[in-house]
Amino acid sequence: MLPRERFQNLESQKKQKILDVAVDEFASHGFREASVNRMVQRLGIAKGSIFQYFGSKEGLFHLVFHHAVELVRHSLRRVKQDTAETDFFERIRQSLLAGIRFIDQHPRVYHIYLKMIFQEDFPLRAEFLKQVHLFSAEYLKPLVEAGVARGELRSDLNVEMAAFFLDAIMDRFLQAYAVSFLDAGAGLYQAQIEDITQKIDEFVRLIRDGMGGDNAA
Amino acid sequence: MLPRERFQNLESQKKQKILDVAVDEFASHGFREASVNRMVQRLGIAKGSIFQYFGSKEGLFHLVFHHAVELVRHSLRRVKQDTAETDFFERIRQSLLAGIRFIDQHPRVYHIYLKMIFQEDFPLRAEFLKQVHLFSAEYLKPLVEAGVARGELRSDLNVEMAAFFLDAIMDRFLQAYAVSFLDAGAGLYQAQIEDITQKIDEFVRLIRDGMGGDNAA
Amino acid sequence: MLPRERFQNLESQKKQKILDVAVDEFASHGFREASVNRMVQRLGIAKGSIFQYFGSKEGLFHLVFHHAVELVRHSLRRVKQDTAETDFFERIRQSLLAGIRFIDQHPRVYHIYLKMIFQEDFPLRAEFLKQVHLFSAEYLKPLVEAGVARGELRSDLNVEMAAFFLDAIMDRFLQAYAVSFLDAGAGLYQAQIEDITQKIDEFVRLIRDGMGGDNAA
Amino acid sequence: MLPRERFQNLESQKKQKILDVAVDEFASHGFREASVNRMVQRLGIAKGSIFQYFGSKEGLFHLVFHHAVELVRHSLRRVKQDTAETDFFERIRQSLLAGIRFIDQHPRVYHIYLKMIFQEDFPLRAEFLKQVHLFSAEYLKPLVEAGVARGELRSDLNVEMAAFFLDAIMDRFLQAYAVSFLDAGAGLYQAQIEDITQKIDEFVRLIRDGMGGDNAA
DNA sequence: GATGAATGAGTTTTCATTCAT
DNA sequence: TATGAATGAAAACTCATTCAT
Numbered sequence: 001m002l003p004r005e006r007f008q009n010l011e012s013q014k015k016q017k018i019l020d021v022a023v024d025e026f027a028s029h030g031f032r033e034a035s036v037n038r039m040v041q042r043l044g045i046a047k048g049s050i051f052q053y054f055g056s057k058e059g060l061f062h063l064v065f066h067h068a069v070e071l072v073r074h075s076l077r078r079v080k081q082d083t084a085e086t087d088f089f090e091r092i093r094q095s096l097l098a099g100i101r102f103i104d105q106h107p108r109v110y111h112i113y114l115k116m117i118f119q120e121d122f123p124l125r126a127e128f129l130k131q132v133h134l135f136s137a138e139y140l141k142p143l144v145e146a147g148v149a150r151g152e153l154r155s156d157l158n159v160e161m162a163a164f165f166l167d168a169i170m171d172r173f174l175q176a177y178a179v180s181f182l183d184a185g186a187g188l189y190q191a192q193i194e195d196i197t198q199k200i201d202e203f204v205r206l207i208r209d210g211m212g213g214d215n216a217a
Numbered sequence: 218m219l220p221r222e223r224f225q226n227l228e229s230q231k232k233q234k235i236l237d238v239a240v241d242e243f244a245s246h247g248f249r250e251a252s253v254n255r256m257v258q259r260l261g262i263a264k265g266s267i268f269q270y271f272g273s274k275e276g277l278f279h280l281v282f283h284h285a286v287e288l289v290r291h292s293l294r295r296v297k298q299d300t301a302e303t304d305f306f307e308r309i310r311q312s313l314l315a316g317i318r319f320i321d322q323h324p325r326v327y328h329i330y331l332k333m334i335f336q337e338d339f340p341l342r343a344e345f346l347k348q349v350h351l352f353s354a355e356y357l358k359p360l361v362e363a364g365v366a367r368g369e370l371r372s373d374l375n376v377e378m379a380a381f382f383l384d385a386i387m388d389r390f391l392q393a394y395a396v397s398f399l400d401a402g403a404g405l406y407q408a409q410i411e412d413i414t415q416k417i418d419e420f421v422r423l424i425r426d427g428m429g430g431d432n433a434a
Numbered sequence: 435m436l437p438r439e440r441f442q443n444l445e446s447q448k449k450q451k452i453l454d455v456a457v458d459e460f461a462s463h464g465f466r467e468a469s470v471n472r473m474v475q476r477l478g479i480a481k482g483s484i485f486q487y488f489g490s491k492e493g494l495f496h497l498v499f500h501h502a503v504e505l506v507r508h509s510l511r512r513v514k515q516d517t518a519e520t521d522f523f524e525r526i527r528q529s530l531l532a533g534i535r536f537i538d539q540h541p542r543v544y545h546i547y548l549k550m551i552f553q554e555d556f557p558l559r560a561e562f563l564k565q566v567h568l569f570s571a572e573y574l575k576p577l578v579e580a581g582v583a584r585g586e587l588r589s590d591l592n593v594e595m596a597a598f599f600l601d602a603i604m605d606r607f608l609q610a611y612a613v614s615f616l617d618a619g620a621g622l623y624q625a626q627i628e629d630i631t632q633k634i635d636e637f638v639r640l641i642r643d644g645m646g647g648d649n650a651a
Numbered sequence: 652m653l654p655r656e657r658f659q660n661l662e663s664q665k666k667q668k669i670l671d672v673a674v675d676e677f678a679s680h681g682f683r684e685a686s687v688n689r690m691v692q693r694l695g696i697a698k699g700s701i702f703q704y705f706g707s708k709e710g711l712f713h714l715v716f717h718h719a720v721e722l723v724r725h726s727l728r729r730v731k732q733d734t735a736e737t738d739f740f741e742r743i744r745q746s747l748l749a750g751i752r753f754i755d756q757h758p759r760v761y762h763i764y765l766k767m768i769f770q771e772d773f774p775l776r777a778e779f780l781k782q783v784h785l786f787s788a789e790y791l792k793p794l795v796e797a798g799v800a801r802g803e804l805r806s807d808l809n810v811e812m813a814a815f816f817l818d819a820i821m822d823r824f825l826q827a828y829a830v831s832f833l834d835a836g837a838g839l840y841q842a843q844i845e846d847i848t849q850k851i852d853e854f855v856r857l858i859r860d861g862m863g864g865d866n867a868a
Numbered sequence: 869g870a871t872g873a874a875t876g877a878g879t880t881t882t883c884a885t886t887c888a889t
Numbered sequence: 890t891a892t893g894a895a896t897g898a899a900a901a902c903t904c905a906t907t908c909a910t
Contacts, residue, residue, distance in 0.1 A: 644861030
């Protein structure tokens with residue numbers, strides 16, 4: 001029996017607990033500094049068990065990674081469906097909101113994402129970067145193209161560049177949110193939601209209209 | 218005598234070599250995975266010496282960190298001086314170019330910056346984040362305010378937000394540059410410089426004029 | 435029910451497969467490094483089953499060992515019968531050929547024999563050494579005695595010593611064969627058989643006539 | 652500083668003790684089953700020290716191996732010199748005696764030799780087998796050739812085969828000595844020396860005159 | 869009778885830090 | 890002041906064995 005199967009055969013509650021602890025550990029310490037010792041101690045199970053289930057520390061990370069990818073995919077699919085009929089800038093707004101919601105519901109997963117971006121020694125990093133790139137190529141580019149076609153965006157826009165610009169700005173917006181809000185403690189309170197919503201609106205306006213004034217060069 | 222002083226008393230060449238090797242090690246492996254063993258081996262000095270000079274691995278990192286901060290400060294001061302008379306968008310352009318140049322000249326330092334952003338267990342991380350924040354507050358905000366004052370930027374601009382927006386977009390631009398170009402190997406060739414310059418121009422235009430078309434909501 | 439009985443009650447095919455895999459594992463890795471994990475994986479049965487059948491890893495080795503002893507006994511009995519009427523040196527020749535054939539047909543069993551000779555931590559090692567000793571006492575000594583009686587061997591021969599001498603020389607001949615031929619890959623090709631046959635002939639002549647020349651001391 | 656140097660810098664007494672314990676451990680358990688844990692426990696030093704000195708368990712074995720090779724080389728050189736003027740069979744006699752003496756003085760080293768012959772997973776095994784082969788090629792073949800030249804050996808002798816024959820028979824003689832005498836306990840008592848000497852004499856006579864009687868086929 | 873999840877002591881190896889020389 | 894030997898806790902991983910289902 002393959003290691004992965006071993007894990008899948010466990011009872012649901014135990015699987016969930018292991019997944020939770022693993023996500024937390026990798027989010028807190030990255031891959032190499034994550035400690036299987038710590039995990040099994042927190043789980044109250046024998047060290048050998050983890051290796052029965054996953055074969056190696058890396059095998060455990062695979063589980064965590066694919067779980068995370070699945071969550072992100074699900075979230076993106078929903079936004080895409082829900083905003084199919086709306087105009088470009090509303091779609092950007094909704095995407096940012098969805099991002100905020102995701103971070104709020106899965107902060108540890110988002111932490112792992114942040115770690116993987118600039119820590120070279122993560123397993124599956126190549127696949128991860130490909131997935132990230134796909135977001136820009138498969139999600140944002142069509143959005144921009146549709147926006148240009150409907151005349152909601154300037155017709156002389158460099159689509160590639162615009163997609164990168166959006167990717168950059170949105171990603172960084174979420175990063176800033178994650179760092180400034182989540183470090184403080186926990187989830188979204190009503191006041192913060194309003195604050196965030198307002199920020200998103202201003203953000204979208206900057207994207208739409210730029211910063212230039214009358215005397216702009 | 219305090220550890221730090223011991224280091225300062227060394228001859229200049231030795232100090233430089235220790236600094237170089239340390240920067241390289243922390244850039245390549247982060248803090249915890251950086252190995253004092255490897256460093257002393259490369260330096261050809263005794264392991265004990267490092268602890269005489271710096272007291273601990275963390276003490277060594279302090280040196281590296283403050284060295285990096287100094288480099289960044291220096292670079293920013295120069296751009297500020299050189300562009301004092303130019304208009305807002307040209308200043309952004311020059312800032313981005315300066316960023317590219319910095320990464321090109323100090324790629325290992327930039328690597329450490331990238332690692333520190335999302336790896337919680339770096340020493341001095343709180344101070345680091347404060348410094349990063351200062352960039353936006355002390356460097357970009359005045360820039361935006363001046364731009365608004367001269368009418369180069371819209372007068373209804375939320376200065377705070379605009380500074381964050383700029384910070385985000387510029388940082389991400391440099392990150393993308395660092396990943397796509399430096400991974401490949403080494404420094405800037407002429408062809409790439411032209412490519413980069415052109416990209417910067419388009420970028421600045423997006424910031425100035427936005428993406429909105431005639432039908433924008 | 436005793437463990438051993440549990441195993442004997444299995445269907446013949448399964449028993450054979452378990453035996454084969456166990457022989458292979460012990461031949462490849464010795465006793466302590468042999469892995470029950472690997473065996474059950476190759477067999478496609480549950481790990482617990484091995485312990486139901488044999489009680490322990492050592493119990494499993496007992497099966498393998500006695501199986502091997504049986505094979506050797508059977509082979510020796512046949513040679514003895516087939517060469518009952520021939521002269522001493524032909525019997526030695528036939529014994530060596532039978533040895534070669536045995537190694538060729540049961541290379542893994544011979545590997546286990548080689549491992550057991552000088553690895554002290556094999557179970558059953560005392561019994562094994564006794565069996566090996568019996569070969570010399572029960573098989574070779576009568577051979578020598580008969581040879582002396584028929585005048586095919588010198589009458590002043592120290593029988594004990596001659597048996598040991600034969601044992602040594604024959605065993606080492608087979609070891610050399612096993613190492614040089616089996617390492618290369620697999621069974622006996624015609625060319626090799628001729629080569630071996632010729633070597634055996636020369637060998638037997640050395641045993642018969644010695645090395646001494648006219649000036650021998 | 653290279654690991655090996657680290658060890659050489661230790662004080663002589665400590666080096667000797669480490670070497671002794673290592674030889675004993677590898678002789679008793681082979682390579683893979685030898686336990687660094689056990690060794691440091693017996694030595695009363697920290698586990699890390701072994702890895703400072705040798706880099707790895709394998710590095711430690713290298714020391715042991717090359718130490719053993721040196722001992723054997725030294726012993727062979729002496730026999731060669733001491734018997735330069737004597738006839739062939741006396742040289743064989745002296746070689747066997749030297750072998751007995753070696754086993755008696757370095758029984759653990761001889762144990763390692765025995766283990767390496769048929770345990771495939773020893774480090775340096777290829778080099779070891781080459782060394783063993785050299786014994787036959789560089790030591791025994793010249794002996795046989797000289798014997799033939801002086802007429803002490805039959806002129807029609809196949810030199811290659813004769814060397815192999817001698818190698819086999821001598822090696823096995825020593826093996827038998829090692830197993831039967833050393834397992835019992837310790838060194839050579841006078842009675843045993845006489846016994847051994849007598850056995851060697853008979854052995855040499857078998858080699859010289861063969862076993863054949865008047866009726867030999 | 870068969871299963872396979874759970875165990876925990878075992879393995880080698882790394883490494884920051886200390887301190888006597 | 891510089892050295893480098895010594896330390897010991899920590900790391901990932903293996904594996905024979907047990908036992909509830």
